[in-house]
Amino acid sequence: MQLEFQGAIVNFATGGVQIDPSQPPVLMVHGAGMDRTVWSQQTRHLAHHGFSAMAVDLPGHGDSTGELLTTVPEMADWLAALIRSLNFGPVRLVGHSMGCLIGLEVAARHGDVTERLVLMGAAAAMPVHPDLLGAAERNETLAPQLMTAWAHGSRAHIAGNPTPGLWMRSGCQALLERASDGVIFNDLSACNFYEAGDIAGQVDCPVTVIVGSEDKMTPPKATAQLVAGFQEVDLRHLEGTGHMMMLEAPDQIREIVLAALQ
Amino acid sequence: MVDPDYLKFDTLSLHAGQEPDPTTGSRGVPIYQTTSYSFVDTEQAAGLFNLEQPGHIYSRISNPTVAVLEERLAALEGGVGAVCTASGMAAFHLACATIMSAGNHVVASRNIYGGSHNMLNLTMPRFGINTTFVDPRDPDAWRAAINEDTRVLFAETLGNPGIEVLNVPVIAEIAHEHGLPLMLDATFTTPYLMKPIELGADIVMHSVTKFLGGHGIALGGVVVDGGRFDWAASGKFPTLSEPYDGYHGICFAEEYGHQALSMRARAEGLRDFGAAMSPANAFHLLQGVETLPLRMRRHVENTSDVIDFLEGNDAVSWVSHPSVGSHPDHELAKELLPKGAGAILSFGIAGGREAGRRFIENVQLASHVANVGDAKTLVIHPASTTHQQLSADDLAAAGVGEDLIRLSVGLEDPEDIIADLARALRASQKG
Incomplete structure (x- = not known):
């Protein structure tokens, strides 16, 4: 699905289902350098289970046009305006990694558009390794390689893709390599310089947080610091799973997300 | 400077795609000699049939033993996914049928395996797909042969039987300049000698029967999806970029993006054409790949x-x-x-x-x-x-x-x- 918003095209995956405004809306927000397809194991399932599922491409990502937004608060303001323009009322926001920071900012500063948050690969601070940031700035393939290496648990580096025939490591790397020059550096910089403060304390809606035991990018300790600030939170642990948990453990993520959204 | 610390080629040859069997602990890859798989309940069955969740339905479409080989070959090639087939020719046909329809056109090297030449020259025209054959060493000939109906450039990494070396980066660039993918038969090189995807190829196919298996006891083929070609942006591949009634309006490029080819080739190609690899052959071929x-x-x-x-x-x-x-x-x-x-x-x-x-x-x-x-x-x-x-x-x-x-x-x-x-x-x- 594509629509025009603020003079640019916004692209969504909707699970191959026409959006039905009478169904509760779910908006899924991807992480740095990625796009809607990171939700490929969830979008279609939700779309066939009573939700208007929309996995969005942020501006300049995937098939969305428009200028890159350079800070997390800018991304959050854009997303809140997009949600208002859809006229669906408040949405259930599902975020991954940088998408979690965006979701937190939306929920904290635009509470009227957020009914519930589901966060995976979340932390209040996401400092980026300087070598990764440098490779991203130079648009080197090393940046997708490092992100791919660190984003997956040890199991995903060998096997375990539940979708027959798909190889997870190259899937992640290819997705990142498809990003236009500058996209990964833009997003990693936004994460690196983001200061959350007491953002969790400003979130009023119910929150579900999913943490992977082998997540090197937002380690369980960092997630725990964020979680401690929420007023109402349901924390779920996934053993043996890294940062790309929605692809590494799609069945468990679907189950948790569906339960949280219902 | 840090490095990605990926598992190396020799290690992937032995391990990629396999974990010890969760039920028995079997360290070797079990032969799942079964046609079908018990559903947990009707909800799960519906989800599998509707591509809402991954899993096995029927061994024509996927099989756990074959899936290990597919994941391993994708890993060795650096592709996002792979679909194994009954033979190398079945892989070639599957790739062509997944991205092309009647009225489309192929530009192919003239120095290719006789069977591939026959399929392009004699068989595909009956289904409305025609081919222009060119000297693989002549970039201008490739360019000149491309027309508005062309949908793929095809060659072998090493030609047959003259062992012409394809200049993969140059031909890939020509393909991409025209919004087209480059498909290569890499049977003679295997991913050990050349990784065509890293050089710019978009689809790699093999007769797994040959060096990958090595023993000459089992037939098999594979299509490896490089995952770098943007099917939607090209605007020339409606099978991947437009809604498909076969799965209630799913658009493979929209849902799966860089993995659209892998997903459609399996969901439609194996389902409808049925040229599936047997689990026993997959087992034999895995012994070779190790x-x-x-x-x-x-x-x-x-x-x-x-x-x-x-x-x-x-x-x-x-x-x-x-x-x-x-x-x-x-x-x-x-x-x-x-x-x-x-x-x-x-x-x-x-x-x-x-x-x-x-x-x-x-x-x-x-x-x-x-x-x-x-x-x-x-x-x-x-x-x-x-x-x-x-x-x-x-x-x-x-x-x-x-x-x-x-x-x-x-x-x-x-x-x-x-x-x-x-x-x-x-x-x-x-x-």
Whole structure:
């Protein structure tokens, strides 16, 4: 699905289902350098289970046009305006990694558009390794390689893709390599310089947080610091799973997300 | 500077795609010799059939043993996914049928396997897909042959039987300039000698029967999806970028993006055409892949020894292999194939067709078979076998002379291979 918003095209995956405004809306927000397809194991399932599922491409990502937004608060303001323009009322926001920071900012500063948050690969601070940031700035393939290496648990580096025939490591790397020059550096910089403060304390809606035991990018300790600030939170642990948990453990993520959204 | 610390090629050859069996702990890959899979409940069954969740339904579409091989081959090639098929030709057909429809056009190298040539030249036109064949070494010919209906450029990494080295980066650039993917048959190189996706190819296919399996006991093919080509942006591939009624309006590019080809090839291609690999064959082929790096190193070493012998033999009029200095692609091979240019070579035998016949009939260790890439040394006379359906003009265009012997160098002791060739060459000259 594509629509025009603020003079640019916004692209969504909707699970191959026409959006039905009478169904509760779910908006899924991807992480740095990625796009809607990171939700490929969830979008279609939700779309066939009573939700208007929309996995969005942020501006300049995937098939969305428009200028890159350079800070997390800018991304959050854009997303809140997009949600208002859809006229669906408040949405259930599902975020991954940088998408979690965006979701937190939306929920904290635009509470009227957020009914519930589901966060995976979340932390209040996401400092980026300087070598990764440098490779991203130079648009080197090393940046997708490092992100791919660190984003997956040890199991995903060998096997375990539940979708027959798909190889997870190259899937992640290819997705990142498809990003236009500058996209990964833009997003990693936004994460690196983001200061959350007491953002969790400003979130009023119910929150579900999913943490992977082998997540090197937002380690369980960092997630725990964020979680401690929420007023109402349901924390779920996934053993043996890294940062790309929605692809590494799609069945468990679907189950948790569906339960949280219902 | 940090590095990604990926598992290396030799390790992936042994491990990628497999975990010890969760039920039995079996360390070897079990042969899941089953047609179908019990559903947990109707909800799960519906989800599987509707592509809402991953899993196995019926072994024509996917099978756990075959899936290990698919994941392993995708890992070795650096692709996002792979679909295994009953044979290499089934893989070629599956890839073509997934991205093309009647009215579309292919630009292909003229120096390809006879079976692939027949499919493009004789069979596909019956379904409205036509091909223009070009000299693989001539970039301008590739460019000139592309028209508005072209949907793919196709070649072999090493041509057949002349062992032409394809300049993959150059041909890939031509394809991409026109919004088209480059599909390569990499059977002769395997991912050990060349990784075409890293050089710009978008789809890689193999006859897994050959070097990947290595033992010559099981047929199989594979299509590997590079995942870098943007099917939607190209605007030329409606099977991937438009809603498909076969799964309630799903658009593969929208939902799966970089994995759209893999997903559609399985969900439609295996479902409808049914050229699935058997789990027993997948098991056999996996045993071969485990030793791929070890075998390819030995294939290359033995080939070097055999070439040295042939070049010094009076009954041999010429030797064609990219490692030979006189080969037109010698310098390109050094660049694109630093680990070696494979174990297939051709040579001309003094005395032409009749001497060739006597040579074939006098080898004892080498086997006269319609195959390549076996652990055992194989020989064939293409003009009377693999390329015999081609007309005289097509034979000439494909570089297949009547004196040409194709040799697939095996893993025997090189002294024994050379002794066998020497004996047969002597016999060939006693006409």
